[in-house]
Structure formats: C-alpha cells, structure tokens
C-alpha cells in the first residue's frame with residue numbers, strides 16, 4: 416500500500432498560518448464523522464510535520480486567562496519539560512503537533528496555544544473554528 420505525503424507548510428510547525436485540518440475531507444473511515452466536527456480521517460495514513468504517520472487528526476485549543484499555565488501545560492505534554500519561573504506571555508497564537516498511539520490508531524493532536532491577554536482576543540477567536 417502506498418502512503419501519501421501531506422503537503423508541508425513552509426517552516427516549522429510553529430507557523431500560525433498553517434491550517435492542516437483544512438483541505439482534507441473525510442474519506443474512508445470518515446463516513447460517520449460530521450465534516451464540521453474538526454475530525455480529519457485521511458483515507459490513507461498521512462504524515463505529520465515531524466515525519467510521523469497518523470490515521471486521524473484533532474484540532475485542540477488551549478484557552479484561558481493570561482498566566483493560568485496554558486503554555487506550560489502544552490510544553491509539558493509535548494516535550495515533558497516544565498518552564499519554571501519563566502513567564503513569557505504568548506503573543507497571538509502558536510501551535511504544536513503531537514502524534515500518539517491510542518488503541519492502535521495513530522492520532523495527531525494539533526494543539527493551539529492562545530494568548531490569554533484581552534488585546535489578542537480577536538486574533539485567537541479567529542482560530543476556534545473546527546476545534547475540540
């Protein structure tokens with residue numbers, strides 16, 4: 416079985432312009448998924464920016480007031496590290512990808528880290544579409 420290579424966005428996974436969940440509509444396993452649910456079921460395994468194959472993708476948003484620990488939670492989950500004592504407030508929005516295996520299914524989580532400061536609210540709200 417041949418494996419398709421997804422179109423990569425230029426640069427690292429930190430580019431907020433990329434929207435990997437768009438452009439891939441449900442096929443194959445997608446019969447039960449509503450297109451607006453944000454679920455992405457590729458008909459064949461796709462490849463993430465980190466080079467890992469995955470079967471299904473979810474868009475996850477981290478939202479909350481500034482300083483509650485959204486960025487730390489993401490870094491801890493993605494890299495296993497905790498940034499103690501260094502509070503650099505997020506500017507705008509950022510995202511990281513993580514591929515996990517759950518019940519033998521490769522799940523890609525595209526986790527968006529939003530800025531909690533009020534002045535970025537209009538920017539971050541624009542990215543809520545299709546999120547979980």
Ligand SMILES: Nc1nc2c(ncn2[C@@H]2O[C@H](COP(=O)(O)OP(=O)(O)OP(=O)(O)O)[C@@H](O)[C@H]2O)c(=O)[nH]1
Pocket residue numbers: 479480481482483484485486487488498499500501502503504505506529530531532
């Ligand atoms: N003690 C403790 N401190 C934490 C924890 N999580 C985050 N912090 C601290 O809280 C501060 C803010 O964390 P961030 O993750 O940057 O906060 P944020 O919600 O992303 O903030 P914005 O980017 O402004 O929206 C940092 O100084 C962290 O070190 C935690 O679980 N325990």
